[in-house]
Amino acid sequence: xxxxxxxxxxxxxxxxxxxxxxxxxxxxxxxxxxxxxxxxxxxxxxxxxxxxxxxxxxxxxxxxxxxxxxxxxxxxxxxxxxxxxxxxxxxxxxxxxxxxxxxxxxxxxxxxxxxxxxxxxxxxxxxxxxxxxxxxxxxxxxxxxxxxxxxxxxxxxxxxxxxxxxxxxxxxxxxxxxxxxxxxxxxxxxxxxxxxxxxxxxxxxxxxxxxxxxxxxxxxxxxxxxxxxxxxxxxxxxxxxxxxxxxxxxxxxxxxxxxxxxxxxxxxxxxxxxxxxxxxxxxxxxxxxxxxxxxxxxxxxxxxxxxxxxxxxxxxxxxxxx
Amino acid sequence: xxxxxxxxxxxxxxxxxxxxxxxxxxxxxxxxxxxxxxxxxxxxxxxxxxxxxxxxxxxxxxxxxxxxxxxxxxxxxxxxxxxxxxxxxxxxxxxxxxxxxxxxxxxxxxxxxxxxxxxxxxxxxxxxxxxxxxxxxxxxxxxxxxxxxxxxxxxxxxxxxxxxxxxxxxxxxxxxxxxxxxxxxxxxxxxxxxxxxxxxxxxxxxxxxxxxxxxxxxxxxxxxxxxxxxxxxxxxxxxxxxxxxxxxxxxxxxxxxxxxxxxxxxxxxxxxxxxxxxxxxxxxxxxxxxxxxxxxxxxxxxxxxxxxxxxxxxxxxxxxxxxxxxxxxxxxxxxxxxxxxxxxxxxxxxxxxxx
Numbered sequence: 246x247x248x249x250x251x252x253x254x255x256x257x258x259x260x261x262x263x264x265x266x267x268x269x270x271x272x273x274x275x276x277x278x279x280x281x282x283x284x285x286x287x288x289x290x291x292x293x294x295x296x297x298x299x300x301x302x303x304x305x306x307x308x309x310x311x312x313x314x315x316x317x318x319x320x321x322x323x324x325x326x327x328x329x330x331x332x333x334x335x336x337x338x339x340x341x342x343x344x345x346x347x348x349x350x351x352x353x354x355x356x357x358x359x360x361x362x363x364x365x366x367x368x369x370x371x372x373x374x375x376x377x378x379x380x381x382x383x384x385x386x387x388x389x390x391x392x393x394x395x396x397x398x399x400x401x402x403x404x405x406x407x408x409x410x411x412x413x414x415x416x417x418x419x420x421x422x423x424x425x426x427x428x429x430x431x432x433x434x435x436x437x438x439x440x441x442x443x444x445x446x447x448x449x450x451x452x453x454x455x456x457x458x459x460x461x462x463x464x465x466x467x468x469x470x471x472x473x474x475x476x477x478x479x480x481x482x483x484x485x486x487x488x489x490x491x492x493x494x495x496x497x498x499x500x501x502x503x504x505x506x507x508x509x510x511x512x513x514x515x516x517x518x519x520x521x522x523x524x525x526x527x528x529x530x531x532x533x534x535x536x537x538x539x540x541x542x543x544x545x546x547x548x549x550x551x552x553x554x555x556x557x558x559x560x561x562x563x564x565x566x567x
Numbered sequence: 568x569x570x571x572x573x574x575x576x577x578x579x580x581x582x583x584x585x586x587x588x589x590x591x592x593x594x595x596x597x598x599x600x601x602x603x604x605x606x607x608x609x610x611x612x613x614x615x616x617x618x619x620x621x622x623x624x625x626x627x628x629x630x631x632x633x634x635x636x637x638x639x640x641x642x643x644x645x646x647x648x649x650x651x652x653x654x655x656x657x658x659x660x661x662x663x664x665x666x667x668x669x670x671x672x673x674x675x676x677x678x679x680x681x682x683x684x685x686x687x688x689x690x691x692x693x694x695x696x697x698x699x700x701x702x703x704x705x706x707x708x709x710x711x712x713x714x715x716x717x718x719x720x721x722x723x724x725x726x727x728x729x730x731x732x733x734x735x736x737x738x739x740x741x742x743x744x745x746x747x748x749x750x751x752x753x754x755x756x757x758x759x760x761x762x763x764x765x766x767x768x769x770x771x772x773x774x775x776x777x778x779x780x781x782x783x784x785x786x787x788x789x790x791x792x793x794x795x796x797x798x799x800x801x802x803x804x805x806x807x808x809x810x811x812x813x814x815x816x817x818x819x820x821x822x823x824x825x826x827x828x829x830x831x832x833x834x835x836x837x838x839x840x841x842x843x844x845x846x847x848x849x850x851x852x853x854x855x856x857x858x859x860x861x862x863x864x865x866x867x868x869x870x871x872x873x874x875x876x877x878x879x880x881x882x883x884x885x886x887x888x889x890x891x892x893x894x895x896x897x898x899x900x901x902x903x904x905x906x907x908x909x910x911x912x913x914x915x916x917x918x919x920x921x922x
Contacts (some may be wrong), residue, residue: 278676281645283669320796341597342826345769363622363674378673391685393862396869402777403784447858453845454869455862462666466611467659469766471598503658510659510715549656550598556654 252418271433273445274379274457286460288375291369293458301367304355311347315340316461352406356398362393380445388454399453404436421464470509471546487543491526494544494551502552505545509538510551517541600655607647611667614640618670634731641671688871697870698837698914701844704841708797708839715798719805733806746813755823756894772883775831776876779838783845783872790846797839822896825903827886831908834878841868841875878910 271289274282322336359367366376377397379389408429416425440446446459479486497505508520513539521537524530524544552562617633617640620626626634634920655661698705722729728743778800785792805826811820845864852860885906892897 248653277645277672279642279645283645283667283672284665292807329624345773349773353776353780358702363626363677365673365677376673378859389673390866391864392611392869396865399780399782399869399872400787407781407907430707440780452858453787453861455859455866462662462669464663464666465645466608466615469601469604469657469660471602474607475838488720498784499656508881549600552656553598553600553654554679556656557771563662 250362267459271458273381285378286462288373288458288460290440290446292373292375292460296367296369296373296375298354299372300367303368304351307355308348308351311351315344315347325492329566353402357394358399360394360398363462365389369383370458373400374461375458377456378459380447380451380455380457393454393456395454397450397456400448400450400453405433408433410557465537467510470542471549477543477546480536480543483536483539485536485539487540489528489544489547491551492528494548496527496565497548498564498567499552499563502548505541505548509541511537584848595847600651600657600660603647603650603654604657604660607643609639610643611647611664612669614644615667618674620668621674622670634717639673641668641675642667644671647714647883685851686774689873692918694870695914695917697867700876701840701868701871704840704844704847705847707843708836710796711797711839712801712836714800716805716808718798718830719802720809722802723809724808730806730810733803744810744813746810746814747818751811751814751816755819769883769887772879775879775883779835779875779879780872782835782838782874783841783868784869786844786845787849789850790843793839793842795848797835800835819896820900822903823890826890826893827882827900828906829903830878830885830910831882834875834882834908837871837878838875841871881906 268286271287273285273287275285276282319340320335322340356367359370360377364371364376370376377389377394379393380405411429411432412425436449437474440448445451447457451457506522508516518534519538521540524541555562571773613633614637617629617637620629644664645668648661648668649665651657651661659862671874719733723733730744738822782793785796808817808820811817845861845868848860848864885902889902890899893902
């Protein structure tokens with residue numbers, strides 16, 4: 246893979262490029278074996294923290310649920326811990342073995358099981374829309390291996406559970422509980438703040454396993470905006486035919502086109518009206534009110550046609566300042 | 568340029584009043600990028616459906632045709648993305664293709680086929696190869712453990728007070744300096760009728776596994792805490808050895824420990840070695856960047872650690888059952904020795920599948 250070279254423009258950066266530069270800080274480009282660069286967006290730290298809390302809550306819930314179910318069964322067997330040679334006693338013994346193993350699995354295998362699945366994400370991560378991926382290096386990099394998932398989750402043990410155990414042990418053994426709490430806090434912060442001090446937002450487990458956490462976007466294929474009637478310049482409402490001259494279209498670039506695309510897809514009346522008014526003012530038109538959508542669709546289709554033609558000839562216009 | 572601006576759209580719009588079918592639509596779409604899109608949309612949607620089903624874990628329900636087509640469809644999407652980036656200004660389309668290619672890429676170049684096939688390669692050579700891959704670290708860990716035992720023994724021998732600080736209170740109960748031979752002998756033998764062995768074994772496993780995971784994970788701090796943990800735990804062993812030696816029960820204690828200890832101590836040795844392996848690769852990364860060196864070591868160590876957990880299950884079973892059931896020192900030593908030979912042979916002599 247290749248790092249995205251920072252394409253930040255020198256000074257006098259336009260708003261378009263400034264927004265892009267901000268996004269680029271989180272973007273990593275991975276070159277697939279086919280040679281196609283796919284951009285990945287590193288997950289935000291907030292999303293990761295949220296995912297962790299969700300997972301912990303679910304694990305905790307599952308542990309309590311399992312305990313309750315086993316307790317219920319034990320009750321059915323007739324709790325008998327003293328005389329363990331009776332059948333009921335043996336059954337209870339078997340249940341407590343099951344209980345210990347279940348708690349161990351919930352604590353250690355929850356993350357493992359889900360992250361090895363095709364989604365590469367625990368339920369918490371799925372909800373926050375992120376997943377794990379291998380930090381890609383070289384051409385064949387980026388293949389998430391089972392060992393990597395195991396490594397990153399074993400390390401979670403010292404990052405998260407260790408300080409807790411530290412505090413519990415100290416208070417049970419009658420040690421200096423306050424001291425232990427402070428030590429536990431420092432320990433915890435050390436690992437919790439780790440992602441803030443490296444470029445790829447790795448936690449210790451990610452570092453050791455060679456993984457990172459990225460956003461897992463899911464998108465529907467949106468309707469093409471430039472194939473409808475409106476895009477042909479024909480207004481369904483008024484029957485008017487919008488046709489823009491070269492000079493009318495030359496004022497905007499790709500950035501504005503994409504803003505316009507977003508406005509059209511969101512389809513909010515007031516936004517449409519504002520944008521239509523701005524464009525009219527800019528190109529010196531007076532389109533009147535009430536037919537903004539048709540006007541904008543026509544302008545969008547024709548501006549895109551113009552810019553894409555330019556693209557094919559190697560002439561790109563990034564934004565209106567270019 | 569002018570042709571583009573005055574809009575093929577209008578002209579074509581004049582020719583065809585109402586677009587109906589996809590084929591017609593593709594032909595009559597004003598923009599080349601839209602024609603491009605309409606021609607390939609079907610493939611993308613098919614890929615989308617396959618990816619969706621596989622992500623939801625319904626791979627079995629995906630038809631064979633679709634599964635076979637997956638790599639080709641993925642490549643189509645990837646090349647569509649490359650083309651769309653250069654020819655289309657439809658931001659939503661490019662974003663859709665990026666997300667789709669990404670998701671398909673994760674599946675096509677994803678993790679192993681299944682956990683089962685991974686387990687097979689793991690047991691059939693992968694594990695022992697990883698263990699051999701960190702031979703030096705195993706030697707270091709072994710040296711530390713021996714040193715820890717010796718230090719524990721010497722400390723307690725010079726001043727028995729040390730015993731109480733080395734051995735945690737709940738652990739030692741009757742086994743304290745000055746205990747009579749009978750008491751100590753009683754802790755080693757005659758526990759056959761003890762109940763709750765299975766619970767005991769499960770607890771032991773859970774506890775030991777957690778300690779060994781700790782041992783491994785602490786390797787992150789350049790392996791130093793791992794080494795301290797190894798020394799501390801074996802110092803306890805040294806203190807116990809000294810205690811039983813004082814009453815002439817050394818060999819019996821060794822037998823009592825050996826039955827599960829050869830497996831358990833071996834597992835702890837490997838966990839410690841895994842921690843040291845990571846620590847060492849971070850402190851001395853060689854020609855690689857630190858981050859990559861850590862990742863390579865981490866993956867190898869993770870494989871060893873999975874094995875360690877398996878070994879600890881075996882150890883807990885031996886400790887929970889076999890130790891209580893086998894009640895004479897020679898037979899205990901035999902079982903322990905056999906396990907030791909078994910593990911050593913598996914790790915160092917078994918080389919099938921080694922690349």
